[in-house]
Amino acid sequence: MNLVTVLTLQGAGVPKEVHPVIVSDDKELVLIDCGYPGSLPLLKQAAAEQGVELDRLTKIIITHHDYDHMGSLAACKKAYPGVQVVAAREEAPYIAGEKKSLRLQQAEALHAGLPEEQKATAREFQDRLAALEPATVDILVQDRDCFPWGGGLEIIATPGHMPGHISVYLKESKTLVTGDALVAEAGRLLFANPQYTLDMELAWQSSRKFLNYDIARMVCYHGGIVTENIRAALLAM
Incomplete structure (x- = not known):
């Protein structure tokens, strides 16, 4: 059975609520982003509350190297030594600590x-x-790479917020995991704070890519699930 589980991390050590996503099937359990430093206990708890045991974790996709997205990556790798880290080639040296x-x-x-x-x-x-x-990246990905995990997923290169930023399209459920390419506020899709988006024009161009996908719902790391008027919101941006 293929499952998509949207987590909510909040509480002590989490300055702002975030939403990692778990994609799982009989063989793979893939976590997309992993919270702030110190968030591993919250990840375990949030997953367990939805009937998912992180002990099955096989891969972690990191959308980009901001500390609220990869803060618990090293802890996850230590807790689950067989886990493979997946990220864009452009992001890998920053995630690994090879570049500032x-x-x-x-x-x-x-x-x-x-x-x-x-x-x-x-x-x-x-x-x-x-x-x-830091943590080493095991699998380097690029735009339109596809994998069979969790019923099939596709990597979408969405630079702008960061040069190597990626989003993930989950084919079976028609779910688009945005990372920080877009955020949600009261169910509305918005661009991430321009203060933290390194290239706003490129971020806008990246958002146009989403129009090529059949999207039933979006999961924004900041803001959670959006299901209403997605295409209209994208066209209005």
Whole structure:
């Protein structure tokens, strides 16, 4: 049986509610994004509440290297040593710690121009990014790569928020997992905060790709599930 399970992570250690997704079949259990640092217990609990045991975890797809998406990746790999990490080739060196996080570079570049009263908080954010534990990527993917996991999924390259950002289309359920290509607010689709989107024009171009898919629902990492007026919302952007 192929299942799509949308998780909700909230509570201590989760500054903002997020929605990882689990795609599973008889052989594979694939997690798409894995929360903030320290979120593994919350992941286990949220999955168990929906009848899914993470002990079956085989793969983790990372949409991009922001700390709220890969924060618990190293912990997951330690807890489940056989797990393979899947990510875009462009993102792999950042996830593996071979290159400095683009988000950290952005934060450092903006620091000098901040008001003095904001600099301490900004420095704490930089410290959190710098402390993020890296993990090796095992499977490198690119646009339109397809895999049989969970009834079939397709990788969609959606650069803009980050250069190597990917989204995932789940064929059997017609579910589009956006990552941060789009967010949802009160059921409405929006672009991710421009403050954290490195190339807004490219992000818009990436969103046009979604019009090529038959989408019954979208799962936004920030905002959760959207099922109403998806195509109209995309066309209006």
